[in-house]
Amino acid sequence: MASVTHILGIESSCDDTAAAVLRIHDGRASVLSSVVEGQSGLHAAFGGVVPEIAARAHAEKIDLCVEEALAQADLPLSQIDAIAVTAGPGLIGGVLSGVMCAKGLAAATGKPLIGVNHLAGHALTPRLTDGLAYPYLMLLVSGGHCQLLIVQSHDRFTRLGGTIDDAPGEAFDKTARLLGLPQPGGPSVEAEAKAGDPKRFTFPRPLMDRPGCDMSFSGLKTAVLRARDQIVAEKAGLTTQDRADLCAGFQAAVTDVLRGKTARALEQYLAVNPEAPAIAVAGGVAANRSIRAGLETIASDYGVAFTAPPLRLCTDNAAMIAYAGWERWQAAQVDDMTLAARPRWPLDNRAPALVGSGKKGAKS
Amino acid sequence: MPSDPIVLGFDTSAAHCAAALLSGTGIVAARHEEMGRGQAERLMTLLEETLSEAGVAWSNLDAIGVGTGPGNFTGIRISVSAARGLALGLGIPAVGVDLFDAAAWGAPGPALICHTAPRGTAYLRSCGMVRDIGPVQMAIDTIPADWAEAGLSCIGSAGAEVAAHLGVSHVPVAHAPAVAVARIAATRWQVPQPRPAPLYLRPADAAPPRDAPPVILDDA
Numbered sequence: 001m002a003s004v005t006h007i008l009g010i011e012s013s014c015d016d017t018a019a020a021v022l023r024i025h026d027g028r029a030s031v032l033s034s035v036v037e038g039q040s041g042l043h044a045a046f047g048g049v050v051p052e053i054a055a056r057a058h059a060e061k062i063d064l065c066v067e068e069a070l071a072q073a074d075l076p077l078s079q080i081d082a083i084a085v086t087a088g089p090g091l092i093g094g095v096l097s098g099v100m101c102a103k104g105l106a107a108a109t110g111k112p113l114i115g116v117n118h119l120a121g122h123a124l125t126p127r128l129t130d131g132l133a134y135p136y137l138m139l140l141v142s143g144g145h146c147q148l149l150i151v152q153s154h155d156r157f158t159r160l161g162g163t164i165d166d167a168p169g170e171a172f173d174k175t176a177r178l179l180g181l182p183q184p185g186g187p188s189v190e191a192e193a194k195a196g197d198p199k200r201f202t203f204p205r206p207l208m209d210r211p212g213c214d215m216s217f218s219g220l221k222t223a224v225l226r227a228r229d230q231i232v233a234e235k236a237g238l239t240t241q242d243r244a245d246l247c248a249g250f251q252a253a254v255t256d257v258l259r260g261k262t263a264r265a266l267e268q269y270l271a272v273n274p275e276a277p278a279i280a281v282a283g284g285v286a287a288n289r290s291i292r293a294g295l296e297t298i299a300s301d302y303g304v305a306f307t308a309p310p311l312r313l314c315t316d317n318a319a320m321i322a323y324a325g326w327e328r329w330q331a332a333q334v335d336d337m338t339l340a341a342r343p344r345w346p347l348d349n350r351a352p353a354l355v356g357s358g359k360k361g362a363k364s
Numbered sequence: 365m366p367s368d369p370i371v372l373g374f375d376t377s378a379a380h381c382a383a384a385l386l387s388g389t390g391i392v393a394a395r396h397e398e399m400g401r402g403q404a405e406r407l408m409t410l411l412e413e414t415l416s417e418a419g420v421a422w423s424n425l426d427a428i429g430v431g432t433g434p435g436n437f438t439g440i441r442i443s444v445s446a447a448r449g450l451a452l453g454l455g456i457p458a459v460g461v462d463l464f465d466a467a468a469w470g471a472p473g474p475a476l477i478c479h480t481a482p483r484g485t486a487y488l489r490s491c492g493m494v495r496d497i498g499p500v501q502m503a504i505d506t507i508p509a510d511w512a513e514a515g516l517s518c519i520g521s522a523g524a525e526v527a528a529h530l531g532v533s534h535v536p537v538a539h540a541p542a543v544a545v546a547r548i549a550a551t552r553w554q555v556p557q558p559r560p561a562p563l564y565l566r567p568a569d570a571a572p573p574r575d576a577p578p579v580i581l582d583d584a
Contacts, residue, residue: 045572052568059441060561063448093438096404097445103408104449108422180577237579337408
C-alpha cells in the first residue's frame with residue numbers, strides 16, 4: 001500500500017445522504033471533504049423520517065454527493081484507492097441506493113469495495129478524531145440507535161446494553177411533536193428546556209431499578225403525553241412555561257438514565273483493565289449539552305478520559321464510513337459485487353437481541 | 365472510422381434482473397433472469413457476465429441505459445443507483461429509459477402501454493393514439509370504454525387484461541425490457557440527458573401526524 005491512501009466513503013442509511021474523502025498519510029487519517037445532504041425539510045410535515053421519502057431522495061442525490069465530495073477534496077476519482085459504503089443497518093431503501101452506487105463506482109474503477117456497518121462507523125470515529133486506543137467504552141446515542149459497547153477492535157464489539165424500544169433521539173422527536181415544537185426534536189426540546197424547571201414533573205427513569213445496561217425510552221414519551229393531557233384538560237392548552245417544564249423534566253429523565261446506565265457500563269469496562277481508560281460518545285444526541293455534561297461528570301468520577309467527536313462527525317456522515325472502511329481494508333476485509341444491504345446488522349452477534357428490536361426501522 | 369458504439373442496458377423494475385449489450389445495431393449478449401428478490405446482490409455480476417460473454421470491458425462502453433419504471437420502487441432504485449455510479453465511474457452518460465417507451469419500441473400502430481401495478485391497477489400511457497393518455501396509474505376496471513380506438517392494441521405486462529376490458533387486441537412486447545432499454549439509450553446518449561431518475565407515478569405513502577399539537581395559551 002502506498003504511504004498516501006485515499007478512501008471514498010458513502011452513507012445513506014437514514015435521512016442524510018453523505019459522501020466523504022479521507023486521506024491516510026503514514027497511518028494518520030484526515031478528512032479532506034465530508035458532504036452531508038440532509039432531508040429534514042422533506043420529512044418535517046410527517047413528524048419523523050418516512051422511509052419511502054428518504055429512499056427516493058437518496059437515489060437521486062447519492063452520486064451528486066460523491067461528485068461534490070471529490071470536488072471539495074480536489075481529487076479525481078482515479079486517485080481514490082478504495083470505496084467504503086454503509087451496507088447496514090438502516091432504512092433498507094436508502095442503504096440499497098448507497099450500496100448500488102458504490103458497486104457501480106467500484107466496478108467502473110476496479111477499486112476495492114468495502115461494506116461498512118454504520119454503527120461501526122460511529123463506534124470507530126473516536127479513533128479518527130482522537131486516535132483512541134482499543135479497548136474503549138462507547139455510548140452511541142442517536143435518533144435510531146442507543147447502545148453501550150466496549151470497542152475491542154475494528155470488528156470486535158461487546159454490547160453491554162442498549163435500548164429495548166425507542167432510541168433517545170426518537171424520544172426527543174416524539175416529545176417535540178407532542179408539545180408542538182419543530183423537528184428535529186433534539187435541539188428544539190433542549191432549547192425549550194433551558195427555561196424550564198426539571199423538578200416540576202417527575203418522569204420515570206425506566207429500567208433503572210433493574211440490573212444491567214439496557215434502557216427504555218418509549219414509556220417516558222407516554223409519561224410526557226399524560227402530563228401534557230392533564231394540563232390541557234385543566235386549562236385547555238399549555239403555557240410556554242408548562243412546555244418548558246415538560247421539556248426540562250423529560251431531558252432530565254433521559255440524562256439520568258444515560259448517566260446511570262453509563263456508570264454501570266464503566267464498571268464493567270474498567271473490569272477488563274484497559275491501559276488508557278476512555279469513554280467516547282457518538283450520535284446526534286451526544287450534542288445535547290445536559291446529556292453531555294452528565295456523561296462528562298460520570299467519566300471524571302471514574303477517572304476515565306471523555307471524548308466526544310465534533311458534532312459534524314458525531315451525527316451521520318460518510319467520513320466515519322471511509323475511516324471504518326480503511327480499518328477493514330487494513331485487515332484485508334473487502335467485499336465483492338454480491339455485497340448485500342442489510343436492514344439489521346448487530347455489531348455484537350453474541351449479545352442477545354434487544355427486546356423489541358425487530359419492530360421498528362433503523363435498529364440493530 | 366470510429367467503432368460501433370457499445371451500450372449496456374439493464375432493468376430490475378419488476379420481478380427480473382435483465383441486461384442487454386448493444387454493439388452498433390446488434391444485441392451481442394443478453395441475460396434475463398426471473399427473480400422475485402435479490403436483484404441488488406445479482407445485478408452487478410449479471411452485468412459482468414453479459415460483458416464478458418461479448419468480450420467487452422467496462423471501459424469499452426460508450427453509454428449506460430437503465431430502466432426507470434414505473435414498477436417496483438425498490439427494484440427501480442437498485443438499477444438507477446447502479447447506473448449513476450457506473451456513469452460517474454466510467455465518465456460516460458447514463459440514459460434513463462421509462463418502460464412505456466421500452467414497451468412501445470417497435471409497436472405496430474396506436475397502442476396503450478399497460479404495465480402491471482399493485483392492487484388491480486395498471487400504469488398506462490398512450491403511444492400514437494388519438495387521445496393523449498397518462499402516464500397514469502389507475503384501476504383496470506375503471507378505464508373508460510371510449511379509450512378504445514380503431515386499430516388500438518394493448519402492450520405490456522397488463523396488456524392482456526386491459527385489452528380484454530376495452531375489447532381491443534393484445535400485442536406482446538416486441539423486445540425484452542433490457543433490450544429495448546439498450547436500443548433506446550443508443551438513440552439518445554449523444555445528446556445531453558438528465559441523470560436517470562425513477563418514474564414512480566405515485567407519491568410516497570405518508571400521512572402527517574393525526575394529533576394536532578396542543579394550544580399554546582400565552583401565544584393566543
